[in-house]
Amino acid sequence: MNKPLSQEDVAAMEGQLRDSVEEDRKYWRVNNVKCDAIYSAKNYEEFADRVAAAHLQPLQRSDYKNKTPKSWNQYATNTKNSYNE
Template identity: 70%
Template sequence: MEPLGQDDFAAIEGQLKDCVEQDRRYWRVNDVKCDAIYTAKTYEEFADRVAAAHLRPLERSDYKKKKNSGWNQYASREKKEYDE
């Protein structure tokens, strides 16, 4: 039997990272299911909550990253061209 090489360790590390992420995802969805089973009023609401389990709430820092640009950048560009 040959000793394990660097490629083998890299493959094992990749598999471990994938398994850990799958485990996190499973428990996150499971927690949402356990909460929604008692609080959801309809099956559609339950299904929507489970489908959105991967989302996280916005934090204050997310709002600071917002660009201060108009909704329609092309309309504002045309306005500038007409003003000149």
């Protein structure tokens, strides 16, 4: 009754393993933030905010370098003015 695993079965097990590993990482990341915040947070709101932001990563220097300059008002910086046509 034991038949070999198909390629789809192996792929499904790999997907389940990846999901389980990611869930485990998330659990421990949140748990570490909770353990730190339980002693250093001044009130429950700060504790809850820190736990809610546990998934965020700090910005790296390269994040600032890769920023593309954008104008806030693209219509005001447009060189073609509709009134002068």
